[in-house]
Amino acid sequence: MAIDAEAQAISLDLLAESLNLGLGQVIEELSEISNSKIELHVPEVNMLPKTEALSFTSALRDAGKAIFVQQQFSGEISGEALLFFSEEESLNLLNGLLQDNEQALIEFAATEEEMMLDLTNVAVCGVIYALSNLLGIRLNTELPRCEYGHFDDISGSTQLLDNAEDMILFLTISFTVVKKNSRAQLMFFQPKDTLEKLYDRIQKRLSFG
Amino acid sequence: MPPKCLIADDSLYARMVVKDVVRRIYPAAEFHEASSGEQTLSVAEGTGYEFDWYLLDVNMTPPDGVETSKMLMERGVPANKIALVTGNRSFNLMDEANLLGVQYINKAISPEDVDPFMERLRAFFSRG
Numbered sequence: 001m002a003i004d005a006e007a008q009a010i011s012l013d014l015l016a017e018s019l020n021l022g023l024g025q026v027i028e029e030l031s032e033i034s035n036s037k038i039e040l041h042v043p044e045v046n047m048l049p050k051t052e053a054l055s056f057t058s059a060l061r062d063a064g065k066a067i068f069v070q071q072q073f074s075g076e077i078s079g080e081a082l083l084f085f086s087e088e089e090s091l092n093l094l095n096g097l098l099q100d101n102e103q104a105l106i107e108f109a110a111t112e113e114e115m116m117l118d119l120t121n122v123a124v125c126g127v128i129y130a131l132s133n134l135l136g137i138r139l140n141t142e143l144p145r146c147e148y149g150h151f152d153d154i155s156g157s158t159q160l161l162d163n164a165e166d167m168i169l170f171l172t173i174s175f176t177v178v179k180k181n182s183r184a185q186l187m188f189f190q191p192k193d194t195l196e197k198l199y200d201r202i203q204k205r206l207s208f209g
Numbered sequence: 210m211p212p213k214c215l216i217a218d219d220s221l222y223a224r225m226v227v228k229d230v231v232r233r234i235y236p237a238a239e240f241h242e243a244s245s246g247e248q249t250l251s252v253a254e255g256t257g258y259e260f261d262w263y264l265l266d267v268n269m270t271p272p273d274g275v276e277t278s279k280m281l282m283e284r285g286v287p288a289n290k291i292a293l294v295t296g297n298r299s300f301n302l303m304d305e306a307n308l309l310g311v312q313y314i315n316k317a318i319s320p321e322d323v324d325p326f327m328e329r330l331r332a333f334f335s336r337g
Contacts, residue, residue, distance in 0.1 A: 010221060017220040017222050017223050021296035024296045025296070028297065028299050031299065
């Protein structure tokens with residue numbers, strides 16, 4: 001089945017909206033927990049081959065160490081979500097989320113890595129939940145895997161670059177936490193063989209109204 | 210006269226859903242669309258602020274829905290014609306909407322939520 005440009009554009013639009021809704025709720029929860037105002041900016045979604053999408057990570061490579069959380073999902077459609085935070089941005093996020101009375105600047109250590117894993121897990125799960133909710137399908141998530149280090153070391157130790165021709169739903173999210181800018185990059189890896197199922201689901205969803 | 214409605218959302222899909230649901234309430238409704246705050250202000254000005262309702266997303270290309278509401282009100286649009294239609298469940302945002310006197314309406318987030326969403330819109334339309 002060929003997917004025409006118009007169908008792809010509206011599909012990406014729907015995905016952006018569903019991811020936006022999912023993240024909006026997650027960020028609101030974080031905002032309440034931390035008693036901080038967090039603003040979510042308009043996300044961007046593109047459909048790219050994995051190799052092209054990964055080239056966007058060059059800024060992360062230059063930024064030094066980063067935290068990567070990978071989460072597999074399966075069900076009617078399957079794929080993988082990958083969330084990137086540079087070390088600096090993840091520390092900005094954690095410091096921004098801490099209550100005033102805890103606001104001694106933190107160093108990146110095992111505890112912080114655990115916190116980031118929890119936070120990113122919540123974010124990725126929230127997005128996957130929103131996607132399954134909007135498309136009316138059941139998606140199962142595996143336990144997330146968290147890595148901390150330089151991008152090239154991480155990518156060398158995972159199957160990140162396998163199946164490089166897989167298409168990626170590439171989502172860039174940025175948000176502001178208490179006057180601190182923190183930027184995250186979230187990628188949805190959608191294997192080619194289930195891409196048509198995803199589009200089919202989206203087309204069905206578009207006719208619900 | 211059929212009601213005139215300005216729908217502002219950066220998502221084409223979200224605008225489609227809102228239009229479809231409004232049409233279920235008012236089949237003859239007329240629509241104008243905008244995909245950013247700036248475009249909203251431009252369309253509103255270009256049509257002489259003659260809309261019966263302004264349904265604005267919050268998280269869209271600046272100015273966002275809250276700022277756009279304030280600007281519309283500064284230009285004479287009554288607050289009871291404006292609704293923030295959003296997926297954001299923030300208490301801060303609800304407070305801000307209350308303070309401005311504009312309506313806060315949660316978007317439909319699943320197929321099951323379409324009917325409740327229609328009721329939320331119907332309640333807003335009946336305010337005016």
